[in-house]
Amino acid sequence: MxxxxxxxxxxxxxxxxxxxxxxxxxxxxxxxxxxxxxxxxxxxxxxxxxxxxxxxxxxxxxxxxxxxxxxxxxxxxxxxxxxxxxxxxxxxAGRLPAQTTPHDRPPADGPDWGRRFVFRPTQQRNIVKRANWQDYPYPFIYGQYDPILFPTADWRECSLKALSVLDIHEWAQDMILRDDDLLVQQIRTRVLPRRGVWASADEIVITVGAQQALYLLADLLMSTDTPVGVEDPGYPDARNIFGSRTGHLLPLPIDEEGLMVSGALHNCDYVYVTPGHQCPTTVTMPLARRQALLQMAEEADFVLIEDDYESESRFQGDLTPTLKSLDRNNRVIYVGSLSKNLAPGLRIGYIVGPAELIAELRGIRRLMLRHPSAYIQRAFALFLSLGHYDSHHRRLSAAYRERAQVLTDALARHLPEVHPVPISGGASCWIVGPDWLDAEELAQRAEENGVLIEPGNVFFMKTAMPRNCFRLGFSSIPIEKIEPGVRALAEVLRHLKPTRPR
Structure with missing residues (x-):
């Protein structure tokens, strides 16, 4: 009372x-x-x-x-x-419910939920990140943002502009199948042309991040026996999303140039590929292999799902043309993200494809959530149109380039026994450790010493997966913490090193 x-x-x-x-x-x-x-x-x-x-x-x-x-x-x-x-x-009035008497015992005949589940997402192998990662002194995790680099004043300006009377009139309504016209225009004219992609408004659909884009494609295009090729190692969430629709996932091997163009592709209806920065190895597929991949798609009649998740994030040399920019026969569905390098919590991505496909994707999206937040779409459109996105990208690229160099130097100094893939862009480094290394154990011991890393086994689909690989992200760790963090990781690794028999 x-x-x-x-x-x-x-x-x-x-x-x-x-x-x-x-x-x-x-x-x-x-x-x-x-x-x-x-x-x-x-x-x-x-x-x-x-x-x-x-x-x-x-x-x-x-x-x-x-x-x-x-x-x-x-x-x-x-x-x-x-x-x-x-x-x-x-x-x-009417807010507080009437008092009810609790049951003396739980119901004996409740549903057997385990029998009713079509599949169990909780049993899939996923990337796991600590919710309190910011409490650790050395968070080498990928996919989180650094608050120091976030353009707070610029984003606040766009958020406030989106709250003007005229803008509210635009985004407050239920758009049903539509997206914010200004955002679509900005993607068409400011974002895609830099990747060599040209699309009309009816060839673009906005999604709640690249994650939902992949889910929509799986929902629309894949049935229980659709053969889908995925990179191995590759992006676990793509593997899990496609695996929730089809039982016919095909692991496709990776080498130093990304996805290998081999006869295994002939068995696929769809092939998921990350040519810009392969996930997780970060290697970039060269132009010749991209052209060979497109040619094989023609010959074998399969469709490529290109996830350009770190578009434009290259430190040296010219950007390699996207598969979509080389595509002449609608063989490529292009998936991009706007929020990944700004703030992942904003969840804004998009799909570019033929108008017929986009129309059906809008229909699937309507069944799921109508459309992504129209307010966020408008704020993001203003962020692009006022030039803030380009300015932020330049600052971010400079910061990542500097952090990548510090990380490379620290690995060479403190961990000469590991083999990092040279960092050409993006915000992570893929590392192959000594043959004896168990990266899961390394991650557990490192966490006890304040260092967070990502074990690599989750990226592999095969049963007999390598256990000596791990990933170091540097998007969310301050630059001054990188070298001492690598030094702390090196101490943990050397304690794990097996002693030679006498």
């Missing part, structure tokens, strides 16, 4: 909301709304006066009064002359 809150209780409530990043007035409003909706404030008892509450919380009286008044305007409080502020009883 609710009781009148004391000064100490008000202080405790306020402290719970004091770290939310809001203003003091916002914190007070949030505190009061939570207390009202949680039933902690009695309806018939007045709240402390503005003077009383400001003294209890140690804030200005006007801050409390303004918070009270805004909650009156929003219907949470009512103001009674000479009596003060009270909880509006109407705000709680």
């Amino acid at each position: 609710s009781t009148k809150l004391t000064g100490t209780m008000w202080n405790q409530l306020f402290q719970q909301h004091a770290k939310s990043g809001m203003s003091l007035q916002g914190n007070i409003r949030q505190m009061l709304v939570s207390a009202i909706l949680d039933g902690q404030l009695p309806v018939g008892i007045p709240l402390p006066s503005g003077r009383e509450l400001s003294a209890q919380l140690g804030v200005a009286r006007n801050t409390v009064v303004l918070a009270y008044q805004q909650l009156v305007d929003e219907g949470y409080l009512v103001s009674r002359e000479r009596s003060g502020y009270f909880v509006n009883a109407d705000i709680l």
Whole structure:
């Protein structure tokens, strides 16, 4: 039952909301709304006066009064002359459920959920990242952002512009099958041409990251027996997504030039490939092999799914033309990401393909979630149109180039027994360790010493997978932490090294 809150209780409530990043007035409003909706404030008892509450919380009286008044305007409080502020009883009407008596024992005849699952995603082998990775001194993990490099002021500007009356009129409606026209235009004219890709508006669909793009393609194009070729080693999430649709996944070997063009491709209907920076080895497929791959796609009648997940991220030399830019017969479906190098949490990707395919992908997407957040689409469109995306990419490339060099030097100095693939771009380094190394054990021991790395076995599809490979990401680790982190990793590795028999 609710009781009148004391000064100490008000202080405790306020402290719970004091770290939310809001203003003091916002914190007070949030505190009061939570207390009202949680039933902690009695309806018939007045709240402390503005003077009383400001003294209890140690804030200005006007801050409390303004918070009270805004909650009156929003219907949470009512103001009674000479009596003060009270909880509006109407705000709680129908909100609290009737009290129910708990069951004495659990139901004996509940569903057998294990028998009902079509498949178990939780049993697939996935990349696992610590949720609290930022608490570790040396987080060599891939796919996270560095808050120091995030263009906070530029993104805030675009977010605020997207909240103008005219922009709200555009994105607040249910777009159903459509995407933000400005974002599609920016992708067509600013993003794709740099990769040699030209597309009309009806050949582009926006997705919730490249992840959803792959899921939509699997949903639309693959059945239980569709033969799909995946790189081995390759991207685990693509393997798992396609594997959730078909039981006919074919591992395709990788060499120092990426996916090998071999007779194994003749058995595929679709081939998933990461030619720009192969995942996870980071090697770039040269032009001659790209042309050979496209020629074989023609001869064997298969379709290529090109995941250009680190587009434009090359440190030296010219960018190699994408498969899509070389494609003349709609043999390539192009998947890209806008948010990967900005902030993965924004989740903005896209698919480029023939209009007929894109129309059906929009239909599948509508069944799933209608469309990605129209507000985020508009903010991203403004971020592109105002030149912020290009500026951020230049700063990011310079920072990654510098970090890659520091990492390369540190590996040569402290871990000469390992063999890193030369870093030509992107934000990670693939490393082949000594034959005796178990990278899973290395990762566990390294974590105990504050170093996070990614064991490589999850990238392999084959049962007899190498156990001595691992990946070091450098997108989210400060540059000054790279060398001491590698030194700490080297100490762990040497402790694991087996002693030679006498």
